[in-house]
Amino acid sequence: MTSHPDHRAGHDAHEHGGHAHGISVNADRRCLVGALSLLVAYMVGEVVVAVLSGSLALLSDAGHMLSDAGAIAVALWAMRLAARPAVGIWTFGWKRAEILSALGNGVALLVIAALVALEAIRRLTVAEPEVRGGPVLVVALVGIVVNIAAAWLLARADRRSLNVEGAYRHILTDLYGFVGTAVAALVILLTGWTRADAVASLLVVALMLHAGWGLLVASGRVLLEVAPASTSLDDIRRHLLDVDHVLGVHDLHVWTVTSDLPSLSAHLVVADSCFNDGHAPQILDEVQSCLGGHFDVEHSTFQLEPRSHGAHEHAFH
Template sequence: MANRGEVAAGASGHAHAHTSPDSDRRWLTGALAVIVVFMLGEITVGVLAGSLALLSDAAHMLTDSASIVLALWAIRLAARPAAGRMTYGWKRVEILSAQANGVTLLVLAAWLAYEAIRRLVHPPEVTGALVLITALCGIVVNLAATWMISRANRSSLNVEGAFQHILNDLFAFIATAVAGVVIVTTGFARADAIATLVVVVLMIKAGVGLVRASSRIFLEAAPLDLDPAAIGREMATQDSVLEVHDLHIWEITSGSPALSAHVLVPPDSDCHAVRADLNRLLTTSHNIEHSTLQVDHAQSGAGAHCDHPHGPSHRADHR
């Protein structure tokens, strides 16, 4: 099988983010400060007004604050260099943060759905004017926080998790403002609970998306925009390539795809040149900058095949 001397890493380069970690931290910290100040005021008004929508918004803003703190911690930890047993560094911590944000959205959605249904059956008295004024202020605050986080690197699933929390809170305040208008103009108290259910649907959608995306990375599935079968066939059509197998594509963290493969070439081919050509193809055509290719000469008389490939084989005669 492999000659260890033929194992080489692909193209180097680790710049995947559009902004620096320091810049991301500044934007996230600014959003955190705005949200915490407003959340404390909203809790006070929600209790005085007897509004579940406002209290649910405040609870959501608490998870927003926690999600940003978690994202900031993950950014700091992920910046540590690879060392010792942590051969990839701590980059996967960002995915843990994203998954935690998704799970908290789903748990909070379940609790709010229960409370909203209970209030639909037995609607309490709600002070519509306080609900409306607070919700309008909340829209302004969340617009500012959403803009701040949008300036950070949203290609990071970690930052995207915090962004989804804030974005859903913005939707929540819009729904709450509508409920406040309805209560003030018609006295229909159930509008408060209905607004909460609208927010619950949005929270479930965002939470499921985050959990699904982070789970794909933990399961080391290929990124959605990269088709392993198509890439394997494309590699097999390159000059001097007889077969590609043991092809694996995964993500170290969001936006950092990696690839490894075993490549067989004719006995008289230059393994180093083939490896360089394949690395160039992977980098330029598929933005895969982390690749490890094991290139070996096919054994004479054995054909251009590996006896025990792991996964499908891609061969030059199957173009």
């Protein structure tokens, strides 16, 4: 802590450059690359069978798998950007590239869902389409296996990252979609009702909308610097006020730089005597210890103010 004549003091919670994860970034990359390879290989075969069989459900699944592959590719690119160190004006580096990737994944899911929904509705309102249930069932069953393998790979990565979680949700939604497609193929084989294919597509659309909206909300909270959902500002303020000589807390801000990297800043009003007896550094240590013991805050900055300085504080910062 550095004391200044104007009674302002700042404290950075940690000196290291990044947040420690239980799983290494290289391990995350290997998981993503493995899942991407599986999806691309299978997607090519699925498109061929979808065209030959006339199945919209398979074609919609192929489109979703294309978005899955794109999501993983973008996630890998964002992961590479996020690993760049903070330089010059990029004081946080490129860490929020991962959040932008998650936002893009959410938008992609919503757009694809809208396109598939329009085609499914069209097929439900025109003459009953011709769909060959046998090839659709085989491809769907193989797709379930491929997506289980891809989901398993991504589940091994660090899903605390919204970037990885976005790619994982793509895969999981596709897995559910293949289950629906397999059921539709069975219905076609047993009853001949080919509109089951379009109905299955609408179920996939519902899953896409749910996953896409969830990603938009989660990434939007980070970009708008909303306090993490698990954070209670009242609890933080109460714990800070429990520290000896802390008389007030204002301008308290908590936000997320990127996934699993929360930050906090606040003004602490302390007794005037703390600036005369050299007690200010000890207060900073105590509030930092309080945060570390009760809240998962990676970076924090505090400004200490004597009570007599209150008249000089602006109402808003």
